[in-house]
Amino acid sequence: MIANEIVSPSTExxxxxxxxxRDLRSGEHRGVVVDSPPGAGKSTLVVRAAGVLAAAGEPMMIVAQTNEQVDDLIERLGARSPQITVGRLSAVDYEPSERVRAHPACRVAPKVADLRTPAVTIGTAAKWATVTEGTWPWAIVDEAYQMRSDALLRVASRFERALFVGDPGQLDPFSTVEVERWIGLSWDPMQSAVAVLLRHNPDLPVHRLPVSWRLPHSAAPVVAEAFYPFTGFRSGTGPGDRVLTFGKPASSVHDEALDRALDRALDQAAATGWGLHELPARFTIRTDAEAAAACAGLAARALEREGGTISEAGEGRLTADRIAIGAAHRDQAAAIRSLLPPGAAGVTVDTANRLQGREYDLTIVLHPLSGRRDATAFHLESGRLCVLTSRHRHACVVVARDGIADLLDAHPSTEPVHLNVPVKFPDGWEANQAILAHLHR
Structure with missing residues (x-):
């Protein structure tokens, strides 16, 4: 690159x-790793790489982490390369979604032999672990940082070379059983597939996608500083390229004190890309009724005020299906969902784990540490806050009780330090402080 050269996001x-x-086609490496920030086009890269390999006559397997991701990739493959035959590995009782049925050349079956040797065979990591015969020249592993290393070990014998694509800042793999016995071992199953892969193959090429096409200009620097401090990325859009507006002024809907507070947060988010609705400091139970009502109220008022969006994709109304509310726990999500009025019934309300990989125009986040007496490892997990604050194309509003910064200062990390365990950056304490500092500014 020429010094001082100004490169557009698309060119970069x-x-x-x-x-x-080029690395894929060269055949010089058994694996290629691609790191990606939120909304950088991971799925687009997977689909394009699949098309390139299929065009060269290379049969391949694609490993995704959830059925939702599998169906999404099949839909994208059908749109970009409808001529490529696809085999969808599934459970016996799986009912093909509309997206899968719409693919012109997709066959669904629970066994590889019943798929009739398609160019692309795709399934979840759990399903691939049940396959006991057959090998493929290539594998593409999607969301590889969310795949446990033991899951990779169970499917590694099925392919010769692989492309690993994922977001290192998102949620780490998790388990419902005690895993302390493996901490520090080079093959610790709770490490991500990419972490173990690079630990044993440090010479593999690692590429980093440099542009987020989801996050607006107002969000990319904030998310990059908090969760990607050593790599960074830029937004694909500039100042003013995306605009969130409200057709009705705040006073035209309601004029109660709570409504005015919600409107201030929404107006701030529309103007700057970020909003903070801060409740009084208080220790609460996990399903904080006041915080849940605030989350539901923000979504409802955004719809009542006839929100609209302007972006590179054109103009449109802010509809319920383009709003999401994220929380740390399922019971919190259920409480928020129960408080949504009928007009906002289409708003997505879910946990960070299930919102991962999805995008919306407006997101509302119940802060994981809101109302808590302690800062546990679960609630300090940087990937959880990263997912919650990086789903939006226009604006994000955070709902939190005052006092989180004091809580963080009173609860520095007390997790034990283990030998032979790579230090994870950024830690949750630092990431939370960075996001809070920006919201208060």
Whole structure:
């Protein structure tokens, strides 16, 4: 690159993608890793790489982490390369979604032999672990940082070379059983597939997608500073490229004190990309009724005030299906969902784990540490807050009780330090402080 050269986001991203495809085609490496910030086009890269390999006559397997991701990739493959035959590995009782049925050349079956050797065979990691025969020249592992290393070990014998694509800042793999016995071992199953892969193959090429096409200009620097301090990324849009507006002024809907507070947060988010609705400091139970009502109220008022969006994709109304409310726990999500009025019934309300990979125009976040007496490892997990604050294309409003910064100062990390365990950056304490500092500014 020429010194001081001004490169457009699309050009910069295209250079990285071209470098990834060159490494794939060269055959010099058994694996290629691609790190991606939120909304950088991971799925687009997976679909494009699949098309390139299929065009070269290379059968491949694609490993995703959830059925939702599998169906999404099938839909994208059908839109970009409808001529490529696809085999969808499934459970015996799986009912093909509309997206899968719409693919012109997709066959669904619970066994590889019943798929009739398609160019692309795709399934979840759990389903691939049940396959006992057959090998493929290539594998593409989607959301590889959310795949446990033991899950990779169970499918590694099925392919010769692989492309690993994922977001290192998102949620780490998790388990419902005690895992302390493996901490520090090079093959610790709770490490991500990419972490173990690079630990044993440090010479593999690692590429980083440099542009987020989801996050607006107002969000990319904030998310990059908090969760990607050593790599960073830029937004694909500039100042003023995306606008969130409300057709009705705040006073035209209601004029109660709570409503005015909600409107201030929404107006601030529309103007700056970020809003903070801060409740009085108080220790609460996990399903804080006041905080849940505030989350539901923000979504309802955004719809009542006839929100609209302007972006590079054109103009549109802010509809319920383009709003999401994220929380740390399922019971919190259920409480918020129960408080939504009928007019906001289409708003998505879910946990960070289930919102991962999805995007909306407006997101509302119940802060994981709101109302808590302690800062546990679960609630300090940087990936959880990263997912919650990086789903939006226009604006994000955080609902939290006052006092989180004091809670963080009173609860520095007390997790034990283990030998042979790579230090994870950023830690949750630092990431939370960075987001809070920006919201208060």
């Amino acid at each position: 991203a295209a250079r990285v993608v071209d470098a990834v495809l």
